[in-house]
Amino acid sequence: MQRYQTVRAEDIEKIHETSLKIMEEVGIIFSYAPAREILAKGGAKVEGETVYFPKGMVERELKHVPSSFTLHGRNPEKNVEINTEQTTFVGPYGSPFVLDLDKGRRPGTLDDFIKLVKLCHMMNNIDIQSHISCEPSDIDVDIRHMEMVYQTMKYSDKPLMGSVLGYEASKESIELTAIAHGIGLDTIQDKPVIASIPCTLTPLSYDDKMAGAIIAYAEYRQPQLVNSLCLAGATSPATIAGSIALQNAEILAGIVLAQLVNAGTPIVYSASGSSIDMRFGNLSIGAPEGALFSLVNGQLAKYYKIPCRISGTLSDSKQVDSQTGYESMLTLLMAQMAGGNFILHAAGILDTYNCTSFEKLMIDDEIMGMVKRIGRGVTVNDDTLALDAIKQVGPRGEYITNKHTFSHFRTEFYQPLLSDRARVNQDGLTIEERANARWKKMLGEYVQPSLPADIDADLKRYIEKRK
């Protein structure tokens, strides 16, 4: 499969060089003192809270980043290889609100959270559970991160992501996952079991929590999606090139920090910026600029030979409609064509990250299937060229009863889940109504993966102790 490259190799070099200048000359604020100490020890110049990164230091640390790693699930059959070639799809992350056809838009609860985990567990197109499938707003904030890690592991045995709300919350996420995997904290360094997404505070700063998260995950050598989300025109220049150079400077700074803590810590290059809509001053995640960001981010990550996170199926629409359809297809297709390896938000997101929709989760399952079919491409060989069948059938003949058709259509044709393709709409339902019926049917068929009683007790005890 060819990747779609929107800028030239020399443009990527220019962006890289600009980022290095930003790091060296403008600097990046780290409010978290332990991070500044580590960076200073590693060769950075520190003035107040601002850290200046010499070019040689950045290039030295980038060499430690592995180009692939395995993210382990509780069920080893669901382990996922993260490298610079393969594409993996990850659930929706971080919406405070949920939406469905029955109850409308409302703050997420633990009940919604568990339903989303169950659905992502059952969706073959989803490889990895997110951390905040939605915000369970009815759970005490102090233990919410632990509860989410616990509930995700209880209802799914796919690999998962953990909290980045500071050093302690990160450690708790990792330790809970270690318990579920039955491994000690001394050996977890050799087995990535939980991914995280520490985010910069654009422009050019890291807050205490995120810097703490980077240090914690690096200490246990757990994978990090070092992430920058710029709002081009607000927190970064109104040009895609400039915004990407700025994002890249922030990301490289985070990568350097992680490598200084523990060389070889698995990294996923994660940039997720887009433009703002100047009429409202707020982010647009469905904008074509966002898709262009994805393409260039992908090219940059390949340049660094680091796996990359790119977002998929993003939409600014407030409901499931034509707009969610065209924006989601654009963003997911470009994520794949950009060579995205860790496609976060591969399903469910709308309302500019504010909301996760149960119906959209199902419709995006269709979009994921279609995009994967595009990715499989076209096989050209003697068998698929079918000259014998064409000779056999001849002019004005038919292929529907031909043996060649029967031996190929199942692999060649994508089988839709929800799309209406009949001559006349057969069930009289809209696709949104079919999506609604499908997630309810799936929840009815859900089977919980086993979690040994002693491990479950240990997990509960761990959380209880920290209340």
Next chain:
Amino acid sequence: MQRYQTVRAEDIEKIHETSLKIMEEVGIIFSYAPAREILAKGGAKVEGETVYFPKGMVERELKHVPSSFTLHGRNPEKNVEINTEQTTFVGPYGSPFVLDLDKGRRPGTLDDFIKLVKLCHMMNNIDIQSHISCEPSDIDVDIRHMEMVYQTMKYSDKPLMGSVLGYEASKESIELTAIAHGIGLDTIQDKPVIASIPCTLTPLSYDDKMAGAIIAYAEYRQPQLVNSLCLAGATSPATIAGSIALQNAEILAGIVLAQLVNAGTPIVYSASGSSIDMRFGNLSIGAPEGALFSLVNGQLAKYYKIPCRISGTLSDSKQVDSQTGYESMLTLLMAQMAGGNFILHAAGILDTYNCTSFEKLMIDDEIMGMVKRIGRGVTVNDDTLALDAIKQVGPRGEYITNKHTFSHFRTEFYQPLLSDRARVNQDGLTIEERANARWKKMLGEYVQPSLPADIDADLKRYIEKRK
């Protein structure tokens, strides 16, 4: 802009070689005797109605096809250059039904037809009018093709397409257009003014009407989209590679016929097949296979150095919904990435070509704008890299009031027409309702381009004489 190539150059060679074998060994039925005579004279072997094409003959005739031409509009400012690099967008073509939010789905009428012509005239993203913007079912079939050419020229001065319903109807379309352009039939050979889309009868045959159309348009050296639409699994193999080899054989046969009639006749390579849905046995135009067809068709046309038609914004949905959104974005984006030069059905089509929707026309206008923004790509230079602005703003600053933002956002950011990007849906409308309001507003603002009274009288007289 990079093109997205899903198969290797050697695969394209294999498809080409297979097509030549099909043409030489299986042959193609031409029921129309004049076409067989021309082909026989050109070197083909004819047995009954089947024509066998020697490889050397095909290769010889392909050399006459120009790689570019100008399609002239009544208004010279709206002339369109058709070549192998540029992308032009063309209106919806051929639906018997129309759909809008007010009156639902119904057979198209002249009133609908004129409205669609007016809207396509006003849409900046549409470069060329189609021939059958919708079927005007209330117009007598015998003169319908002339009426459509006349009404299209009356309400729009963009370039247009004409009838392919046989030799006579084709000539009438051309002659009407010559009158509107005020040029004689003796000089029209040097000025392409009307494009046509003669279609094969897959597998491997041409009916009388389409072969007659090829001859008529070639006689006047007017552009032809020589088109094959296979239904993979029904009228062609269930493999994309085999179907494309078969389509290509048909298209090459039509190109050879046109070139034998008049060497140098402008051609647009036009393949539009997709897979059938095996549950229903009918075509799916929104299937990912269709988009893969487009990619390979684009590669083939580039191999022949001939401009190519690829379809855009296709959907199988029966209403304007999430499905029309994701299918339309997939097909149009791939049409552009495939290097499509003449994007037919760039807006409006749903229900597997059976229906054109007024609201979808507006929503696809948004999709066209977004896809064009993707095509423009990312400019990387010192100005867009914005290092000075980044230094000026520094860490934790803001860009919204920065001069660099003001001088770039208008060109860098796509400005949406209908997409909801506000924090809260501002008008309380769905995008379909906004689309409905927009086409009505546009019709209210429509200004008819001038058509000299004497030419109008000549056109009417021409049609009257043939009643």
